[in-house]
Amino acid sequence: MDTKKLRQKILDLAIRGKLVPQDPSDEPASVLLERIKAEKERLIKEGKIKRSKKTAKTSDTPHYGNVPFEIPDNWEWTTINAISKSILYGVSESAKTNGKYRLLRITDIQNNSVQWDSVPYTDFDENKVKSYLLSEGDILFARTGATVGKSYLVQELAEEAIYASYLIRVQTYDAVLPQYVKFYFESGYYWEQIEQGSVGVGQPNVNGTILGNLHIPIPPMHEQYRIVSELLKWMGIIDVIELGKTDLQTIIKQAKSKILDLAIQGKLVAQDPSDEPASELLKRINPKAEITCDNAHYPKVWQKTILGDIFNHNTGKALNSSNKEGIMKDYLTTSNVYWNKFDFSVIKQMPYKESELDKCTVTKGDLLVCEGGDIGRAAIWNYDFDICIQNHIHRLRPKGELCVAFYYYILLYLKENNLIGGKGIGLLGLSSNALHKIDVPLPPIEEQYRIVQKIEELFSYFDNIQKTLEA
Known part of the structure; x- marks a missing residue:
């Protein structure tokens, strides 16, 4: 790991006002x-x-x-x-x-x-x-x-x-x-x-x-104090990396979490003034969605919205041993869905009626989210073949032009920060209603893709370090 470059990047964010949020x-x-x-x-x-x-x-x-x-x-x-x-x-x-x-x-x-x-x-x-x-x-x-x-x-x-x-x-x-x-x-x-x-x-x-x-x-x-506190934390982490006295897995997790934090605040990549504002994008995706001028801490060209306004979503079919009517189809359970990957070692089948297939079939580009088990765990279906889902998995399908990977990373951020499925929430599962109401940012479509590209570039950097040390 080039810790010198990492220090400089963090310091660079700090003196540009991008390391901690401003307080009006x-x-x-x-x-x-x-x-x-x-x-x-x-x-x-x-x-x-x-x-x-x-x-x-x-x-x-x-x-x-x-x-x-x-x-x-x-x-x-x-x-x-x-x-x-x-x-x-x-x-x-x-x-x-x-x-x-x-x-x-x-x-x-x-x-x-x-x-x-x-x-x-x-x-x-x-x-x-x-x-x-x-x-x-x-x-x-x-x-x-x-x-x-x-x-x-x-x-x-x-x-x-x-x-x-x-x-x-x-x-x-x-x-x-x-x-x-x-x-x-x-x-x-x-x-x-x-x-x-x-x-x-x-x-x-x-x-x-x-x-x-x-x-x-x-x-x-007051912001000087917040910046110094954040820098002391990050410089301490880098010191530990250099001294080799801690678990690198934890360090990488913290670094990735910070990357996601910056991404969701609109601070990971520069805004492009030539991008179409997200308000126009939202009008096309969902003409009934609320357009708000109050974007909290997001960049001005972003929109604050909810997941249900930009994605159609539903769960699959409940397993019922007495119901044997329909065509036998492979289906996914929560034990098949992991963070951005799938485990196909055990794939089960159950009958689906023709009328159920549209609701329960997953196609390329769908975002799948666990309703139970490890609540909020998500993955994008990027395969050329279709498969069905059972009722403990949400299928999210964009209502319009969206970078689905951007919203995968939002769910990952929310999960890691205990904002969905966290302790003390008192939920046995992530209901359709709760999923629908999750607050999410909507950047311009071009910026969504730039953010994902930068996240994956940085994540790849840390993943390669981890692989090298584990080899």
């Missing part, structure tokens, strides 16, 4: 930035910080034409300067075996961690040391050499420590989480800016001015 009740980031500006002016007046020297060409917010990618409406583009109380170079002091302060150097930072016991000491002017003492939440940035651009978030300090001159310290205002900024410092977009801004032929370096002018997307404060 969150205070917009624009208000947050105004508070920071007011706080900065207060500190300048009190003489606690100096006003930064900006050229006419620099700005806290990039011009629209320079915005590198779209972000949610309640986010804001700004700069590292705008969110920082201080961007300060370290001290040029010699390392010693003994001294009053630890002296943190670039070489002491390895893989986002510091072995403080091995960090040397130094002595420093007591009248100046306060400006350079490290605090939890400080972010240190390597400004030169092979590690230029690497960063470290100070999270614990056993002793007082200062930092060496090849490091720059960034201290953010309270309205911005240092952990969010640190994750941004690991993103692909950040590294693109570092590569563009680094100077020097022999030893590349990035000075404090370049660092301060880097553009950063800022979410609302």
